[in-house]
Amino acid sequence: MKWWAIGAPHLTSEGSMLERDRIVSALEDASSAPSIHNSQPWRFRLVGSGVEVVLDASVTPRTVDPVGRWALASIGAVVANLELALTARTGRAITTAYLPDGGAPAGETRAGGAAHDGRVLAVVTLGEVATTTAAMHAARLAGAMEERRTTRGPLLGGPPTDEEWAEIRAAVAFSGEILGAPAPSALVPQLLALTARSETERQDSGAYLEEIQAWMAGAARAGTGIPRGAVGTPDADGRVPVRDFTQTPLGSSGDGDVVVFEDPPALLVLHSGSDTPRDQLLAGYAMQRAMLEATVLGLGVGVLGQALEEPASRAEFDAVASTALGGAVVVHQVLRLGHPLGAPTHVPTPRRPVAELLLG
Numbered sequence: 581m582k583w584w585a586i587g588a589p590h591l592t593s594e595g596s597m598l599e600r601d602r603i604v605s606a607l608e609d610a611s612s613a614p615s616i617h618n619s620q621p622w623r624f625r626l627v628g629s630g631v632e633v634v635l636d637a638s639v640t641p642r643t644v645d646p647v648g649r650w651a652l653a654s655i656g657a658v659v660a661n662l663e664l665a666l667t668a669r670t671g672r673a674i675t676t677a678y679l680p681d682g683g684a685p686a687g688e689t690r691a692g693g694a695a696h697d698g699r700v701l702a703v704v705t706l707g708e709v710a711t712t713t714a715a716m717h718a719a720r721l722a723g724a725m726e727e728r729r730t731t732r733g734p735l736l737g738g739p740p741t742d743e744e745w746a747e748i749r750a751a752v753a754f755s756g757e758i759l760g761a762p763a764p765s766a767l768v769p770q771l772l773a774l775t776a777r778s779e780t781e782r783q784d785s786g787a788y789l790e791e792i793q794a795w796m797a798g799a800a801r802a803g804t805g806i807p808r809g810a811v812g813t814p815d816a817d818g819r820v821p822v823r824d825f826t827q828t829p830l831g832s833s834g835d836g837d838v839v840v841f842e843d844p845p846a847l848l849v850l851h852s853g854s855d856t857p858r859d860q861l862l863a864g865y866a867m868q869r870a871m872l873e874a875t876v877l878g879l880g881v882g883v884l885g886q887a888l889e890e891p892a893s894r895a896e897f898d899a900v901a902s903t904a905l906g907g908a909v910v911v912h913q914v915l916r917l918g919h920p921l922g923a924p925t926h927v928p929t930p931r932r933p934v935a936e937l938l939l940g
């Protein structure tokens with residue numbers, strides 16, 4: 581008997597054993613997705629010829645995510661991976677339905693996505709045999725899933741070229757609803773200043789630092805959290821306010837490294853016209869598609885989302901972005917993109933085994 585059959589005795593009787601085997605392998609691939617503090621708040625249920633993706637808010641960080649947007653974005657990121665992995669593993673086309681039960685009541689937000697706890701947030705269904713183009717497209721991005729990492733170090737090898745920006749923007753637009761705009765040069769210092777201010781305010785909060793310390797220790801579950809080797813060293817010039825994990829006992833390297841980041845950083849603003857749970861899911865989806873495309877292109881990708889966490893700083897962020905981009909936008913994420921110089925030095929983050937993620 582296969583190991584997954586032991587862990588998931590209620591698997592559907594549809595489809596061949598071989599296909600189920602491939603689906604479970606695709607779940608393992610999908611779990612390499614990014615998630616807030618590497619919390620991996622996804623659970624999977626095999627149904628008919630597809631997979632339900634369920635939010636488990638019992639494992640999500642709360643202080644960093646006061647309205648739950650990062651929990652939903654994390655689910656969107658794993659859905660992006662799951663689509664690609666399913667097509668790459670089975671050769672079949674997929675369709676995804678978001679929020680099949682309509683989601684939490686309108687406007688209900690709770691820290692860590694608790695308003696959506698236990699809900700099916702997406703159903704990814706296998707269809708007919710994929711076209712050759714779709715299969716090749718999926719294989720190209722799926723091939724980057726294992727290698728992709730969140731970059732917290734400098735990207736000193738130059739910004740994306742025009743062709744690379746075009747590929748990254750197309751990857752974001754594939755979401756169907758989220759767009760990616762390279763930040764114009766006048767907007768970059770404004771976004772950095774607002775992000776730096778939020779980062780400083782965050783660092784003044786004992787609860788915030790305690791939460792980081794807990795996630796660095798993988799406190800919630802084995803196979804989660806962020807190891808010291810993945811957190812990098814803050815920008816000595818203080819210009820690029822990467823989320824600072826080093827102010828905690830577990831994060832401090834104590835080695836006195838001095839690292840100066842690129843100037844100016846190349847920033848991609850992910851935005852849409854609204855801020856519904858669907859937008860938040862698709863923002864995570866778009867983020868992961870962009871990260872995978874960047875990985876294929878040899879680009880590093882960092883995340884600078886701190887100013888989007890609290891409603892007040894978020895409103896300021898939206899205002900400056902709307903002015904610079906020439907229309908009212910809701911910003912969902914900011915990615916920092918660029919070519920690294922030399923080989924990456926950060927270590928991979930752990931993942932939970934698929935057997936623990938399957939719901940009966």
Ligand SMILES: Cc1cc2nc3c(=O)[nH]c(=O)nc-3n(C[C@H](O)[C@H](O)[C@H](O)COP(=O)(O)O)c2cc1C
Pocket residue numbers: 612613614615616617618649650651653654657728729730731732805806822823864883884885886929
């Ligand atoms: C919605 C979301 C928000 C994130 N925000 C940040 C952030 O502000 N700063 C940061 O350094 N990493 C951020 N990350 C990256 C996670 O910390 C990272 O995905 C996780 O630790 C797993 O590591 P990996 O991406 O290298 O596999 C975010 C990830 C997601 C999905």
